[in-house]
Amino acid sequence: MSSPEAGPDPVVVIGAGPVGQTAALLLARWGVPVTVLDARPERDAVGSKAICQQRDVLDVWEAVGAGRLIADPGVTWERARTYYRDAELFCLTFADRGRSPFPPFVNVSQSHTEQVLDQRIAATRTIEVRWGHEVTGISQDADGVTVTCRTGEGERRVRAPYVLACAGARGDAVRRTLGVTFGGRSFDDQFLICDIRADLGEWANERRFYFDPAWNPGRQVLIHPCPDSTYRIDWQVPADFDLDRERDSGALDRRIRQVIGDRPYEVVWSSVYRFHSRxxxxxxxxRVLLAGDCAHLVAPFGARGLNSGVQDAENAAWKIAFVLRGWAPPALLPTYEAERSAAAAENLAVTSATMxxxxxxxxxxxxxxxDVLDRALTDPAARGQVDSGRLAEPYxxxxxPLTTPHADRTFPGRPPRGEAPPVVPGVLVPDAPVTVPDEPGVTRLRQLVRDGVLVLTSEATDLLDALVDAARPAPVRVLAIPEIDPTGLLAGALEARAGEAMVIRPDGHLAAVVRSDDMAVSAAVRRALGLTLPRQAVVPPRAGEEARAG
Incomplete structure (x- = not known):
């Protein structure tokens, strides 16, 4: 492995879907070169696939110059309506404790997202994408990882210090060669997706969910607006449903017209699928981290699949980069599993309850x-028991182990639907406008946090020298809130208090709120970087696992 001064060797990312693309771009942003391996011969833009992008994920993409490009052609929506038959039970809006430049959700096809990310990758000279590289083996030793691939020109081996496996739901071969299990369950019920193009102007800016509508009795229908006057309609259908038979018999046309009425439409894409929770x-x-659908599968009601995968990628990217660049110890990497396994378990719990x-x-x-749905027609308390999908949110x-607890700022538990948690250690900080002297291009807090560890103090301070010594050589910045917050919006969003300092990680999560003094802040920064964790090397699998790893 190269020394930090010479620059790290390329990290291998397996899979060129949105999660792998995001990981590659974020690693490159931290100065780490990347080799992306994908078994497909080229990009296959089939159907709209994952369409719903949450605001904080758009913000991750904006850090690599893609967020606005992905969001602008999309359909923004700020309301989620739930109906029982023809009666509206409730309408959710989504809290923003700060002032994000992005709406709560944007609907846009996955193929558009991939196209934008491909363009950003093509403009990044430290990322190499190798199509037609099917991973057949992964072996590890004390110094790195060897990935064996089957290509059209024969077997190839790629050496890397670390590997990020983003091979998607069909990454069975990668999971198998790593020796991991993929436990869970698959649901027998089928669901039909049709993306149709039609003029449904009254539904253009909101998500609608129907329980037991007259046009799908006893089952559900979900309707999402998409760009270019396109709408995704998602029906729960019987277990023996046959899409070809439905299309040929004219039943599909009748099914669609029951929803949209007698108006022109065009079917852009259709598919039938089952849900999995794994x-x-x-x-x-x-030295291999698993991310996205390669690591977890959840039912799509709530849009927690792609959104959580991007958050996996950001968590992994900054930690791999900090270790490779000598800014943090190898002990930082196991915290990826601790944090993102907990996030995956939360997503499984939420989506399984929905299903x-x-x-x-x-x-x-x-x-x-x-009984719940009947009571919800007249009883507001019963509406809280109606589950049409809790929408994606950052974990x-x-x-x-990187978070410093605070006696008064404690996490009250999963917030109500549509609400954001209070600003306590562990949560993603809200965005807010800032004004940084001599940096006119920096206008938001989230831009500041992604440059390293950020310490915000409630008043001017001379903490910098002590922090640089404590965290050397990681990038650490100290700013006084009054000096960058002329409107007071930032202080309000963070619920800042006199005499406190906030330590914010490179992924925007609040690591600590402590006294604004050298000792307390230095300890919190060291903890956020994994410098206080027990020393350990990132070792290859145990002997019994080595055979399964190739």
Whole structure:
């Protein structure tokens, strides 16, 4: 492995989907070269796939120059309506404790997202993408990882200090060669997706979810607006549903017209699928980190698949980069698994509860659901039990070994639907406008946090020298809130208090709120970088696992 002064060797990213693309761009942003391997011969832009991007994920993409390019052609929406038959039960809006430049959600096709990220990759000379490289083996030793690939020109081996496996839901070969299990369950019920182009102006800026509508009795329908007057309609259908038969018989046309009425439309894409809830038993195997659908699969109600995968990529990228560049010890890397496994478990818990409500598995469960929905027509308390999908949100690392607890700023638990958690150690800080002297291009807090460890103090301070010594040689910056917050919006968003300092990680999560003095802040910064964790090397799998790893 190269020394930090000479520059690190390329990290291998397996998979050129949005999660792998994001990981490659973020690693390159930190000065780490990347080799991306994908088994496909080229990009295959088939269907719209994942369409719903959450505001904080758009913000991650904006750090690599892609967020606005992805969001602008999309359809923004700020309301999520839920109906029972023809009665509206509730309408959710989404809190922003700060002032983000992005709306709560943007709907745009995955193929557009991939195209924008491909353009950013093509403009980044430290990223090499190798199509037609099917990973067949992964072996590790004390110094790095060897990835074996099958190509059209024969077998190839690629050496890397670390590997990030973003091979997607069909990454069975990668999971198998790493020796990880992918436990969970698959749901028997089928769901039909149709992306249709039609003029449905009254539905253009909101998500609509229907329980038991007259045009799909006993089941559900979800409607999402998309760009170019396109709408995604998602029906729950019987287990024996046959899309070809439905199309040929004219039943698909009747099904669509039951929703949109007698108006012209065009089917852009259609597909039938089943849901899966699965999680690998480990998200780190030695020097290999697993991310996105390669590590976890969740039901799509709530848009937690792609969005959580991008957050995996950001968590992994800054930690790999900091270790490779000598800014943090190898002990930082196991915290990826600690944090993102907890996030994946949360997503599985949320989406599994949704699926249990959407698809009851026995008659008592179906009766309980009918009772809840019937009562929700008149009882506001019952509406809180109606689960049409809790929408994607950033996870909170309150139990992370990198987080310094605070006696008064404690996490109250999962916030109500549509709400953001209070600003406590572990949560993603809200965005807010800033004015930084001599840096006119920096206008938002989230721009500042992604340049290293950021310390914000409630008043002017001379902490910098002590922090540089404590965290050497990691990039650490200290700013006084009054000097960058002329409007007071930042202080309000952060709930800043006199005499406190806030330590913010490179992914924007609040690592600590401590007294504004050398000792307390230095200790919190060292903890956020993993410098206080027990010393350990990132070792290859145990002997019994080595055979499974190739």
């Amino acid at each position: 999680l690998v038993d480990r998200m780190r195997v030695g 249990d409500f959407l698809v009851p598995h026995d008659e008592p469960a179906r009766q309980r659901r009918r 909170w690392y309150v139990d992370s």
